[in-house]
Amino acid sequence: xxxxxxxxxxxxxxxxxxxxxxxxxxxxxxxxxxxxxxxxxxxxxxxxxxxxxxxxxxxxxxxxxxxxxxxxxxxxxxxxxxxxxxxxxxxxxxxxxxxxxxxxxxxxxxxxxxxxxxxxxxxxxxxxxxxxxxxxxxxxxxxxxxxxxxxxxxxxxxxxxxxxxxxxxxxxxxxxxxxxxxxxxxxxxxxxxxxxxxxxxxxxxxxxxxxxxxxxxxxxxxxxxxxxxxxxxxxxxxxxxxxxxxxxxxxxxxxxxxxxxxxxxxxxxxxxxxxxxxxxxxxxxxxxxxxxxxxxxxxxxxxxxxxxxxxxxxxxxxxxxxxxxxxxxxxxxxxxxxxxxxxxxxxxxxxxxxxxxxxxxxxxxxxxxxxxxxxxxxxxxxxxxxxxxxxxxxxxxxxxxxxxxxxxxxxxxxxxxxxxxxxxxxxxxxxxxxxxxxxxxxxxxxxxxxxxxxxxxxxxxxxxxxxxxxxxxxxxxxxxxxxxxxxxxxxxxxxxxxxxxxxxxxxxxxxxxxxxxxxxxxxxxxxxxxxxxxxxxxxxxxxxxxxxxxxxxxxxxxxxxxxxxxxxxxxxxxxxxxxxxxxxxxxxxxxxxxxxxxxxxxxxxxxxxxxxxxxxxxxxxxxxxxxxxxxxxxxxxxxxxxxxxxxxxxxxxxxxxxxxxxxxxxxxxxxxxxxxxxxxxxxxxxxxxxxxxxxxxxxxxxxxxxxxxxxxxxxxxxxxxxxxxxxxxxxxxxxxxxxxxxxxxxxxxxxxxxxxxxxxxxxxxxxxxxxxxxxxxxxxxxxxxxxxxxxxxxxxxxxxxxxxxxxxxxxxxxxxxxxxxxxxxxxxxxxxxxxxxxxxxxxxxxxxxxxxxxxxxxxxxxxxxxxxxxxxxxxxxxxxxxxx
Numbered sequence: 001x002x003x004x005x006x007x008x009x010x011x012x013x014x015x016x017x018x019x020x021x022x023x024x025x026x027x028x029x030x031x032x033x034x035x036x037x038x039x040x041x042x043x044x045x046x047x048x049x050x051x052x053x054x055x056x057x058x059x060x061x062x063x064x065x066x067x068x069x070x071x072x073x074x075x076x077x078x079x080x081x082x083x084x085x086x087x088x089x090x091x092x093x094x095x096x097x098x099x100x101x102x103x104x105x106x107x108x109x110x111x112x113x114x115x116x117x118x119x120x121x122x123x124x125x126x127x128x129x130x131x132x133x134x135x136x137x138x139x140x141x142x143x144x145x146x147x148x149x150x151x152x153x154x155x156x157x158x159x160x161x162x163x164x165x166x167x168x169x170x171x172x173x174x175x176x177x178x179x180x181x182x183x184x185x186x187x188x189x190x191x192x193x194x195x196x197x198x199x200x201x202x203x204x205x206x207x208x209x210x211x212x213x214x215x216x217x218x219x220x221x222x223x224x225x226x227x228x229x230x231x232x233x234x235x236x237x238x239x240x241x242x243x244x245x246x247x248x249x250x251x252x253x254x255x256x257x258x259x260x261x262x263x264x265x266x267x268x269x270x271x272x273x274x275x276x277x278x279x280x281x282x283x284x285x286x287x288x289x290x291x292x293x294x295x296x297x298x299x300x301x302x303x304x305x306x307x308x309x310x311x312x313x314x315x316x317x318x319x320x321x322x323x324x325x326x327x328x329x330x331x332x333x334x335x336x337x338x339x340x341x342x343x344x345x346x347x348x349x350x351x352x353x354x355x356x357x358x359x360x361x362x363x364x365x366x367x368x369x370x371x372x373x374x375x376x377x378x379x380x381x382x383x384x385x386x387x388x389x390x391x392x393x394x395x396x397x398x399x400x401x402x403x404x405x406x407x408x409x410x411x412x413x414x415x416x417x418x419x420x421x422x423x424x425x426x427x428x429x430x431x432x433x434x435x436x437x438x439x440x441x442x443x444x445x446x447x448x449x450x451x452x453x454x455x456x457x458x459x460x461x462x463x464x465x466x467x468x469x470x471x472x473x474x475x476x477x478x479x480x481x482x483x484x485x486x487x488x489x490x491x492x493x494x495x496x497x498x499x500x501x502x503x504x505x506x507x508x509x510x511x512x513x514x515x516x517x518x519x520x521x522x523x524x525x526x527x528x529x530x531x532x533x534x535x536x537x538x539x540x541x542x543x544x545x546x547x548x549x550x551x552x553x554x555x556x557x558x559x560x561x562x563x564x565x566x567x568x569x570x571x572x573x574x575x576x577x578x579x580x581x582x583x584x585x586x587x588x589x590x591x592x593x594x595x596x597x598x599x600x601x602x603x604x605x606x607x608x609x610x611x612x613x614x615x616x617x618x619x620x621x622x623x624x625x626x627x628x629x630x631x632x633x634x635x636x637x638x639x640x641x642x643x644x645x646x647x648x649x650x651x652x653x654x655x656x657x658x659x660x661x662x663x664x665x666x667x668x669x670x671x672x673x674x675x676x677x678x679x680x681x682x683x684x685x686x687x688x689x690x691x692x693x694x695x696x697x698x699x700x701x702x703x704x705x706x707x708x709x710x711x712x713x714x715x716x717x718x719x720x721x722x723x724x725x726x727x728x729x730x731x732x733x734x735x736x737x738x739x740x741x742x743x744x745x746x747x748x749x750x751x752x753x754x755x756x757x758x759x760x761x762x763x764x765x766x767x768x769x770x771x772x773x774x775x776x777x778x779x780x781x782x783x784x785x786x787x788x789x790x791x792x793x794x795x796x797x798x799x800x801x802x803x804x805x806x807x808x809x810x811x812x813x814x815x816x817x818x819x820x821x822x823x824x825x826x827x828x829x830x831x832x833x834x835x836x837x838x839x840x841x842x843x844x845x846x847x848x849x850x851x852x853x854x855x856x857x858x859x860x861x862x863x864x865x866x867x868x869x870x871x872x873x874x875x876x877x878x879x880x881x882x883x884x
Contacts, residue, residue, distance in 0.1 A: 002039055003208075004183025011174050012044045015157045019051060019125040024151035026158040028133075028168040031176035033300055034209025034231055037161035040176065041129045044159055048127040051157070052120065055128075058135030058162075060299075061257035064372065065332050066365020067095040067109070069140035073130060074116065081112075083119045085849040087576050088112035095139070095363050097329070106139060106364035106400070107615065108576035110146025111852050117147060118154045118854035125155040132299060133162035138367030138400060145170070146614055150853055153860030170613075178206020187211050207231075209298065232304035238284060239305055245277040250287070254306040255317045255340075258333075259293040266324035267317070315341050332356045339375050350379040354389060357396070366400035369393075374409060384429075387416040391433050394440040401616045403444040410440040435465035439473055446480055449619060449652040455480040455488055459495065471499060471507045478514065479547055483654065486687055493518035506539035510548050517555050520724055527552040527560040542572040542580040549587035553594075553689050556725030562591035573850050582612035582620035589627055590689065596758030597883075598795050599824055599832060602631055606829040607851070619654040621647075626655030626662060633666035634759065636799035641666050657683060657690040664694060668701055669799035677701040677710065685714030692721055696733045696760070700767070703740040715741065732756040736764045745771065752784075762791035766804050778811035785811065793818055796825065823880065826868040832882075834861045835869070839877035 002009065008029075015025045029037050045053050056073030078096075081089050092112040093099035120126050130136070130144065148158050149170040160168060179187065184206050188197065192215050204210035213234045239247060252268040265275055278294065281287045288295050296302040309317065322337035335352040342349050357372035373393035380386040390413030397406035414437050417430055438461030446454035458477035462470040474496045481488035497515040501508050513530040516522070531545055539545060545568060552561040565588035572580045585608030592601035609624040611617075625648035632641035641662055648655040660683055667676035680698040683691050695711070695718035702711035715737055722730035732754040739747035748768040756764065765788035772781035785808045792801035805815040824832060830851070837847045844855040844862070851858070866872060869880060 002043060003187045004179040005036065005040065008040055008174060008176060009043060012040065013047065016044065016048055016051065016127065019127065019155050019157040022153060022155045024154045024156040026148035026151055026171045028171045028173045029159060029161040029176060030164060030166065030173060032207065033163055034207050035176045035178065036208045037176055038131055041131055041159060041161050044127060045129060051125045051127045052123065053127045053129065056130050058132040059258055060135045063135050063137050064336060064368050066137055066139040066360045066363055066368040069136035070113065070143055071096050077120055080119050081116060084112055084115045085845065088115055088849065091576060097363065106142060106366060107146050107578040109364065110143035113143050114147035114150050114854050115848065117156050118856050121154045121156050121856065128156065128158045130160045133160040134166040139365040149614060152857040154854050154856040179208060180206065184211055232300050235301045235304040236308050238286060239308065242280045242284065245273050246280045249273040249277045250281055250305050251309045251313065252317055253287065253294050254302045255314065256321055257302065259295050261289065261292050261294045263321065263324050264294055267320040270320050315343065332359065339379065342379055345381045346379050347381040350376040353379065357392065361396055366396045367402060370397035370400060370402065370405065383416055383420055387413050387420065387433055390416060391436050394437060398440050398443055403447055406440050407444045410437045413437050431464045435461045435469060447619065449654065451480045451483050455484060459492065462495065467501050468505060471501055471505065471511060474499065475547055482688065489518065489687060504537055506534055506537040506544055509534040509537065510544060513548055514551050517551050524555045524725060527557045527564060531564050541568050542577050542584065546580065546583050553587065553590055556727040556730050558591045558594045561587060562595065565591060578611060578852065579615050582608045582615065582617050586620060586623050594757065598631060598634065603829040603833050618651040622651035622655035623658065625651065626658035629659060629662035630665065633662045633669065634795065634797050636669050638666065657688050661690045661694045665697055668697055673701050673704045677705055681710060685717040692718065696737055699737040699740055708741050728754045729756045733760060736767065740767065758791050759795055759797065762788040763800065766800065770807055773807060773811055781811050782808065782813050789815065823869045824882065827865055831861050831865045834858055835865050835877060836882050838862060838874055839882055
């Protein structure tokens, strides 16, 4: 029976009820040691009578072994892994050391976990319980949280229990506090002296474990009562009353920690301790021995025993455990026990740990790899080896997303390099390590938003690197320079053009494309042709070609960017390269937006934002929120636009330019012309995509306010850019701007003869219609205004449609009634993606693999989409117009 936990039990009951109804949910139960988290998990397991339950726990000694916690949780259901998509099955098997694959995306394992839980839930609702999550290895934590954030309609209830300060972004939290006075008194019960009772109630502060354990440790006179934080001392007192052999065996079990009784007994035999010596500890209810396992009653018992081991004995215990772990599958655990037993530098142990790190990295367990490399560096006997291992630690920490840790390790590696005297690898080897360390620092700076620092570091590092690494560092420097300013962009471009890169290097075509665009000495090269050449040279698409998409947009090649980005997105999905998708989807969303496919842009941007948040890529979260703010501005949604801008800026400065453009367009659409001009004037005309493409909005605001001269400089630069791009749609916008600035009907008419983008063409029709009405040519104005209204209503550009209706009324023509929203407008962005893929004939499982959802969630969204589209089955989707 649980005392005083009715509210917490009610939360768990609701979660289980949702699971029975086919709805999923995830919950983090969090609180201090002994507060009752495990008891609540036990309650959940008992209350889930009709649910399948799988249960795991974090093990402190395995916190540096990648996917150890996940393996413990999923081992009983691993027979179902064959039902997963091939790529996910392979990733999960590799994570558990059951298959050999090249390093992949660490979050692909999280997708495999989601699919496996969904597969299990096909048999009925599922409850997943994980205790002591604070001790899970980082790879297991990432995978579980990735899956938890995507649970939707599978009927899965996932509950994690953890101590502070463990966090689980995106999960609901259930904080567990101390019991109130009446519940604490009920738990304490009778049979103790009033003095001790009073002191225990006061000192335990409602902590259930303290209420249970402290009375036995408290002197009858009430003096020197241990505080709640000293509950471990109470346990240690119980241990010290046991026979010496029992204490020795408990010490080995505490150091081993995984519960493997065979390993514990083999190690303890060297100290003269045997299985029967565990009986007194069992009788005292400190440990529980099962078939091949030994488990401490509470983690604090194990902690008390381990911390009470004298230092010299602790070293001997770890050495004995390392000797007992003699199987080929035990290499990683053996290496860590050897490290714990080391008393100083030991090259043999360092080499073991380095091999452990390499295995962890190969399974995408980058955080564990970083820890092993770091410990190996500490045990290294030669400074050069120490510097090399610190470099590897810094790189794998960066891959794990631990940016602060990566920077610290890179600084340590840099100090070791500075102390070298030319041994081990010579000057060339040292230069390579320095370049790699600089690359780590710069990457961390860039991802944290320190663009100037990242840019300078990358330029410095490229000077020390060989051709291929230098090329990639300079391309990354170019990315940083893109957000800084034209001088930095020009300087980096000059370095790139001077780079002596072999012609068969996959990056050579990319660099040639970028440097040609920056120089503007000739017609812009074709992005599509460059991509084809780079692929023939063996380019890694998602890695090597992504930045070319950005420069393709800068050159106005929106159609080619859309095709390239869509191809790279599909490639990244097929490879399970989840981390590359926010960038690629951003470029895809931009190209869709510029070509007037606003619903497609919304779908791509929404998915990009979700994945950016999952992968901690704040700079892309900033970009995507600001692009979504622009779409809200088109629709005239003030509240949503401002909220998205605020969220964008909270994630960093990367989305600032798009955010300013969004607010400027919002003001312009609502007739707040002076505000629009004030926002756009300082940024318009720069090299950034949004700085360039906002110029027509600036021109309209300046002309409508009667100050066209305030747009003259920006328009001159825009006109030059449009001439360089040789894109018809850009020329159409130049003509519209000239029509406004010069009050010229000729330029309006010429602009409309060119095949422009839907939203921009409709705005030209509106402006021309307004001009015609002002010149009293109302009949001529009506045709243009009706054409504009039709497009604005289709794009749901409410303020522009309202303005057009007012103009039509002024011509003496009643505006037609607004049409009912089309079927696509009623779908959410995710429903739209799913419906389109289903219409292509993809199964729910295939769609789930592409969109990083579970198959049951895909089915749930299809079920909701059918009535919105007016269809009854999947087969009817192919008959619908599902393009924007």
